[in-house]
Every structure is written in C-alpha cells, then in structure tokens.
Amino acid sequence: xxxSIVLCFVLLINLAVFAADDSGLTGWPLILQDYQNGLIxxxxxxxxxxxxxxxxxxxxxxxxxxxxMKSATTMILDIMSENGKINPDIMNQYNTILTRxxxxxxxxxxxxxxxxxxxxxxxYAVYQPTVDVDPADGVPDYVNRTAEYFERAWTVDMDTxxxxxxxxxxxxxxxxxLYDVYMRSYSGAYGVTFAENYSSQRPxxxxxxxxxxxxxxxYAGFGYSDRTLPMKVTSAHExxxxxxFAYSSNAGSWFMENCSTWMEETMWDEVNDxxxxxxxxxxxPHCTLTTFNGAFEYGGFVWxxxxxxxxxxxxxxxxxxxxxxxxxxxxxxxALDDNSSSIDVAYSEFATWNYITGSRDDGEHxxxxxxxxxxxxxxxxxxxxxxxxxTSQQPGDFGCNYIVFSxxxxxxxxxxxxxxxxxxxxxxxxxxxxxxxxxxxxxxELDGSADGEITIENFENYTRVVMIPCLIDGGSSGYTYSAExxxxxxxxxxxxxxxxxxxxxGNYPNPFNSNTMISFDAPSAYAGSGTINIYDQLxxxxxxKPVDIIAGYNSVAVNMSAAGNSASGMYFYRLDxxxxxxTGKMTYLK
Numbered sequence: 001x002x003x004s005i006v007l008c009f010v011l012l013i014n015l016a017v018f019a020a021d022d023s024g025l026t027g028w029p030l031i032l033q034d035y036q037n038g039l040i041x042x043x044x045x046x047x048x049x050x051x052x053x054x055x056x057x058x059x060x061x062x063x064x065x066x067x068x069m070k071s072a073t074t075m076i077l078d079i080m081s082e083n084g085k086i087n088p089d090i091m092n093q094y095n096t097i098l099t100r101x102x103x104x105x106x107x108x109x110x111x112x113x114x115x116x117x118x119x120x121x122x123x124y125a126v127y128q129p130t131v132d133v134d135p136a137d138g139v140p141d142y143v144n145r146t147a148e149y150f151e152r153a154w155t156v157d158m159d160t161x162x163x164x165x166x167x168x169x170x171x172x173x174x175x176x177x178l179y180d181v182y183m184r185s186y187s188g189a190y191g192v193t194f195a196e197n198y199s200s201q202r203p204x205x206x207x208x209x210x211x212x213x214x215x216x217x218x219y220a221g222f223g224y225s226d227r228t229l230p231m232k233v234t235s236a237h238e239x240x241x242x243x244x245f246a247y248s249s250n251a252g253s254w255f256m257e258n259c260s261t262w263m264e265e266t267m268w269d270e271v272n273d274x275x276x277x278x279x280x281x282x283x284x285p286h287c288t289l290t291t292f293n294g295a296f297e298y299g300g301f302v303w304x305x306x307x308x309x310x311x312x313x314x315x316x317x318x319x320x321x322x323x324x325x326x327x328x329x330x331x332x333x334x335a336l337d338d339n340s341s342s343i344d345v346a347y348s349e350f351a352t353w354n355y356i357t358g359s360r361d362d363g364e365h366x367x368x369x370x371x372x373x374x375x376x377x378x379x380x381x382x383x384x385x386x387x388x389x390x391t392s393q394q395p396g397d398f399g400c401n402y403i404v405f406s407x408x409x410x411x412x413x414x415x416x417x418x419x420x421x422x423x424x425x426x427x428x429x430x431x432x433x434x435x436x437x438x439x440x441x442x443x444x445e446l447d448g449s450a451d452g453e454i455t456i457e458n459f460e461n462y463t464r465v466v467m468i469p470c471l472i473d474g475g476s477s478g479y480t481y482s483a484e485x486x487x488x489x490x491x492x493x494x495x496x497x498x499x500x501x502x503x504x505x506g507n508y509p510n511p512f513n514s515n516t517m518i519s520f521d522a523p524s525a526y527a528g529s530g531t532i533n534i535y536d537q538l539x540x541x542x543x544x545k546p547v548d549i550i551a552g553y554n555s556v557a558v559n560m561s562a563a564g565n566s567a568s569g570m571y572f573y574r575l576d577x578x579x580x581x582x583t584g585k586m587t588y589l590k
Contacts, residue, residue, distance in 0.1 A: 027052055027065040027188070028075050029280075029294035046079050046086045050093055056188040065188065068222060070277060070298045071234075071260065072189035073241045074253035080195075098194050100173060100212060101184055107139050108175060109147045113154050115178040116147050118217065126183050127218040127227050143183070145228050146215065149235040150181055156236075156267055157243050163317055166242040167199035169210040179242065183217040190222070191215040191234040193241035195249050205324050207250040213238045229271050236260075236267040247320045254292040254300065255328035259316060261301035266313070274301055275371070282373040285354065288396030289347065290329060302372070306350045309367060311339045312513040312589040341509055343398075344472040348427040349508070351400040351468050352441060355431055362437045364515060364557035377466075380404040384414075385484040394478050395471040403467045405483055407459050412487035414459040416467055419481070420450030424474030431466040432456060441517065441555040450479075457552070459485065499523050499552070504575065504582045507558070511587035517555050518573060520582070524551035530577040532556060534563060542566050549577055560588050 025033060028049060035045040051058050053072050056065055069075070076098070083091055103117040103124075120129040120140065127142040134141050157163045166179055173180035186192060195209045202208060215238065216222070219230040240263040244256055261274045281299025284291075289303065307315050315335050322331035333343045356365045357372035366372060378393050378401040391401055405414060420426040428444040444467075446452040456465050469479055499521040507516045518532060527549055534543040543563040547556050558573075560566055568590045575582045 025293075025295060027056070027059075027063055027294070028069055028072075030063055032078070032294050042082055042085045043087050043090055046082070046090050046094070049075055049079055050090070050097070052188045053186050053192070054097065054188065067276070069189040069294070070274070071237055071241070071257065072186065072192035073194075073238065073260075074257055074292065074297075075294065076192060076194065077249070077253060097186075100180070101182055103182065103184075106174065107143050107147060108178060109151050111151050111154070113179060114147060114150050114181055115173055115175040116143055116150070116181050116183065117173070118143050118183040124184055124217050127220075142227065142231075146181070146183065146231055146235070149228075149232050150179075150239060153235050153239040153263075153267065157240060157263075161313060161317060163243050163320070164202070164246040166246050167201045167208055167210045169196065169212070172196070172210070173212060179239075180212040182212065182214045184214045185216050185218070186214055189216075190219075190230060191238040193238045193245070195245060202246070205247070207248040208324075209245045209249050211242045211245050213242065229268075230273065232268045233264040233271050233273045236264045244320065248323045251320070251323040251331065252290065252292075252328035254290045254297045255319075255323075255332075257292075257297035258300045258303050259320075261298050262304040262308075262316070265301065265305065272371070274298065278302070278373045282354065282357075282375045285351070285375050286378070286391075286393040286395045286399045286401055289398035291396075302354070302366070303350065305366065306353055307346070309514050310346070310349070310509045310512055310516075311336075311341070312511070315339055339509070339511065344425070344427060345508070347398050347472065348429055348443075348468075348470050351470050352429045352431060355402060355466055355468070356439060360433075360436055360439075362439055362557070364559045367514065367561075375402055377402040377404050380406060381483060382406045382408055384410065385482065387482050388480045389482070390480050391469075391478045395469070397471055397473055400468050400470040403469070403481065405465045405467070407462055407464060410485050411460045412458075412485045414456040414465055415453065415484050415486050416444070416456065416465070417453040417482045418444060418446070418451065418467070418469060418479060420446070420469070420479040421474060422449045424450055425472040426450045426474075426479065427470040427472055428452060429468040429470065430454060430456070431468070432462045433464045433466065434462060436463070440550075441557075442553045455486070457550075502526055502577070502580065502582060504584055506584050507573070507586045511589045512560075513589050514559060514561055516558050516560075516586060518558060518575070518584070519553070519555040520575065521553055522549050522551060522577065526577045526580070527551045528578065530575060532558065533574045533576065534558070534560075535572045535574070536566070537570055537572075542571070547575075 031045055031048045034040045048063060104119045107116045118126050126140050129140050131141045158165050168177040191214060193211050193213050195211050197210045199208045199210050215234050219227050222230050224230050237260045240260040264274050277298035280295035287296055304316050319331045319335040322334045336343055336346050353365045354375045356362055357369045358374040361370040393401060395401060418428050426446060430442045430444055432440040444452040444454045500523060502523060503521040505519040507518045509516060530547045530549045532545045532547055533541055536542055568588055570585060571588055572585050
C-alpha cells in the first residue's frame with residue numbers, strides 16, 4: 001500500500017446555476033449543483049460521489065445516471081480539495097479506493113513505457129480473458145489492445161506534440177519508472193487518473209505529481225458493441241490528465257477536462273464519444289468559460305478545438321507550460337499574447353464560431369462544425385421596434401448570449417443599439433445571415449461606457465441578424481438592447497456612415513491554422529463583385545475566392561484547406577475590387 005498524502009488543490013470551480021427541473025443533469029453534475037446551492041452538506045457530497053464512483057446503482061433516485069462519467073479525475077480532485085472539511089471516516093473510504101491494487105497479472109509494453117495490471121478471473125476479469133490470438137503471446141488480446149492504445153497516447157503526446165512525460169513514480173506498482181494502468185472497474189466512470197505524490201523530478205514545479213490510471217476492464221453496459229472504442233477514448237483522455245499533472249495539478253479542473261476531451265478527438269477523431277456531452281456546453285453559452293460542474297467542461301472541448309484550428313496545436317501545449325506558475329486562464333492569456341492575439345478577441349471570435357454549426361455550418365469555421373450541436377439562442381425577435389430589452393440569461397465572464405432578429409417581410413435598415421453596464425468590459429459581435437449557410441461578420445463599436453449602435457443596411461437582404469453580446473470582464477447587472485427598422489433613408493444618412501477610402505484591415509487570426517478572416521472597409525464605389533487571390537512566396541496562385549463587396553465593413557472567411565496540400569509558411573493575398581488591387585500577407589500554420 002502506498003503512503004497516502006493530502007494534495008492541497010486549489011480548484012477554479014465556477015458552477016453554472018442550472019434549474020434542477022429542466023437542466024437534464026444527473027450524477028456528479030447534479031451532486032455538485034446541489035452542494036453549491038446549499039441543498040446537501042460537504043459530507044453528503046463526498047458520500048454521494050463515492051457511491052457514484054463505486055456503486056452507482058445505490059444512488060438515490062435523484063442522482064441516478066443514465067451513462068457513466070467521462071472521467072472521475074477532477075471529481076476526485078474536488079473531493080481532495082475539501083479534505084479538511086469532510087468527516088475523517090469518509091476520507092478513509094477515499095484513501096481505500098485511491099490505493100493501488102494488487103492484480104493477478106501484469107503486462108509490460110515492448111516500448112517500455114507502461115505496465116498494464118489485470119485479472120483474468122473474478123469480478124475484475126478483463127473482456128474476453130481467454131482470447132489470445134493477436135498476438136498469441138499468453139496475454140489476452142484486450143490487454144494487448146489496451147497497451148497499444150496507451151503507447152499510442154505516449155507517442156502522440158510526447159513524441160508528436162512535444163509534451164513533458166508524467167513524472168516517474170520509481171518502483172511504485174512494481175516496475176521501475178513504468179507508468180501504471182490498472183484494469184479495474186469503477187462502474188460509474190470510464191476511467192480515473194489518481195494523483196499520488198508530489199514530484200521533485202523537475203525543479204521549480206510546485207504542483208506536478210505522480211499518478212496512475214484505472215480503466216474499466218470490460219466496458220460492459222457502456223453502450224458499445226465494440227469494446228475497443230471506449231478504451232481508445234479513455235486511454236487518450238486519462239493519460240492526458242497524467243501529462244497535465246507533469247505541469248500542474250492546480251491549473252483548473254475546467255481546462256483539464258476541456259483539454260483531455262479535446263485529446264480524444266485529436267487521437268481518435270472517428271469515435272466521437274465526446275459528442276454526447278456537447279449539449280451541456282451549447283445549451284448554456286451564458287455560463288462562464290471556466291465553468292466546472294461535471295458536464296459543461298466536457299462539452300467545452302470545442303474551446304481548445306477552436307484554439308487549435310486558429311493558432312495550431314502548439315498553443316495548447318504553450319498554455320500548459322505557462323500553467324506551471326499560473327492559473328489556466330492566466331496561462332491562456334499569455335499563450336494568446338504569444339500568438340499575437342488576446343483572450344477577449346479570441347473569445348469573441350469563438351462565440352461567433354459557435355453559431356456557425358449544425359445546419360448553419362458554412363464549411364469555413366469548425367472542421368467538423370456540421371456535426372456539432374446548435375447553440376441555444378436566448379431570444380428571437382420577429383416584430384419591431386424592440387425597446388430596452390434585457391437579458392434573461394446573464395452571462396458570466398467569458399460567457400455570451402445569442403439574440404436573433406428575423407427579417408421576415410420587413411424592409412429598410414435594421415438599427416441595433418446596445419447599452420452595457422458602464423463598469424464592465426463587453427464585446428458585441430454581429431452575424432448577418434444571407435442564408436442558413438452564408439454569413440457576413442462584423443462587430444458593433446462600443447464607447448467607453450459600453451454603449452454602441454450599428455445599422456444593418458437593407459435588412460431584407462438577410463434572413464436574420466444575430467447579435468452576440470460577450471461579457472469579457474464584469475459580473476454586472478447585465479445590459480439592455482433595442483432594435484428598430486429605419487425605412488426613411490436620406491442622402492446624408494446613406495453616405496456619412498460609409499468610408500471615404502478603401503481600408504484593408506488585414507486578417508485575423510494571424511498566424512492561423514486552416515481558417516482566417518480578411519476584413520476591409522469599402523466605399524460605395526467599390527461595391528460589387530471582387531476576388532481574393534492567395535499566392536505562395538514564389539508567386540504561385542494557390543487559391544482564388546470570389547467575393548461580394550458591400551459598401552461599408554466587409555469580412556471574408558478564407559479556408560486554406562481549399563488550397564490543397566499547401567505547406568505552412570508566409571502567403572500573400574491580393575484583393576481585386578473594381579480594377580484596384582490591395583495586398584497583404586499572412587502566416588499559415590498547419
């Protein structure tokens with residue numbers, strides 16, 4: 001038995017307030033919500049969590065689960081963070097389940113990175129324990145597959161993506177510095193990574209810890225006819241938690257789960273187990289990005305997905321490197337700054353991407369956006385004017401609302417106004433939907449009091465306009481907004497708001513991975529058809545994209561995957577408009 005230590009985790013727990021009667025939450029998310037709302041004590045929370053992990057069928061009816069937890073890792077971290085508040089008898093039960101177990105057999109991977117502990121008989125016998133044909137080596141094939149998946153995780157995380165390996169645990173588990181994986185059933189979860197001891201392997205890291213992993217030995221009852229599929233995603237998910245512990249076990253549970261679920265997609269894109277959690281994120285966009293409630297953070301894998309598709313995969317590793325000495329949110333601020341961006345700009349763009357999914361996907365945002373859920377809209381307006389409406393779902397920091405203005409039979413200009421609380425930092429993005437899959441993008445300019453107004457000319461040219469207020473920093477009483485149709489257009493009104501000169505603003509993000517937006521202001525003389533041509537450094541045309549230029553602000557999406565197998569590097573773009581050429585350069589990172 002190992003020597004137990006109490007790890008003093010300071011977790012960034014931001015619980016979204018879901019209504020108990022319509023949230024659809026079960027299991028740990030509902031336990032955590034009830035604790036946050038004062039409905040159960042800390043001892044009851046700990047006891048329910050323990051029952052969920054070990055014997056979920058014994059949970060009270062309110063907390064019964066219809067599917068196992070994606071991962072119990074951050075649930076255990078949450079319980080350990082409140083060790084001093086919980087009855088010692090309950091904590092002794094946790095110390096028992098946290099202990100390494102003895103198994104009947106083990107298998108050391110040929111690559112020399114893992115020891116897989118397993119049983120072939122009894123309650124924890126592995127799936128098909130007598131099947132030993134691929135290869136016929138005296139080890140059950142399901143154990144061989146498990147070992148292969150974990151070795152693949154090692155190869156992807158360390159050799160391909162450049163992460164630090166988990167700290168060595170010496171001879172714990174029986175093998176010298178082999179990472180231990182126990183095929184041991186905790187029927188309430190796919191798997192769990194147990195933090196064990198602080199490590200001195202890498203000086204200067206205060207919160208790096210050794211760990212080991214439990215995975216289910218059969219995945220019976222998990223809804224998979226092919227038992228290799230849940231093992232694939234669990235090996236990717238849990239081993240990335242072990243990798244995170246090499247940097248900091250104190251970075252923030254929300255980001256831990258965001259990234260471990262993202263790693264499932266990185267390694268096993270075809271499985272899509274994480275899609276089952278997506279609704280918990282897209283149904284509650286007003287919740288702060290840092291929400292940790294046992295559900296939202298798993299669907300939040302779209303956040304690192306967005307970062308990867310805009311800045312490349314290295315930005316995730318860079319954030320974990322910064323997390324050695326800071327919280328995950330502060331680390332993300334630094335990582336985005338290193339990529340010539342900022343957290344407020346990136347989040348606002350992320351909020352825009354989250355509308356362009358499902359049947360609204362335009363092929364120029366998320367690479368798998370057509371398969372994603374559609375985000376919840378707070379309100380849809382079909383009649384005007386709309387006067388001093390307020391939010392019914394107050395956004396938290398890095399949370400947003402989606403307000404839809406349907407054009408219907410209305411003609412004229414749509415005038416939108418926004419009045420945010422003066423002390424708060426807001427960003428307001430606008431999507432003009434030409435059709436369900438064709439969109440134009442702009443932003444509402446806000447003054448120092450977080451007030452702004454924008455005119456959408458010829459509202460009848462769009463099926464709808466979407467306003468996305470994003471709270472960057474605040475915690476205020478919210479905002480108000482209004483909308484009206486202006487059908488009287490005078491000469492001064494149509495000209496004074498338009499630019500006198502053509503202004504090319506450049507592209508964002510830059511550098512980028514796959515997708516970027518080229519924006520510019522065009523006087524009315526340039527309105528009409530145009531073309532954006534992309535050239536490599538040798539002057540070869542790699543992509544030509546026709547564009548419809550409107551008078552005023554324009555934002556054109558460019559997807560470099562349409563340019564074939566173009567290499568990473570510097571590219572030049574030329575916008576041809578009414579016989580005039582405007583050029584810029586951008587950096588593409590695959």
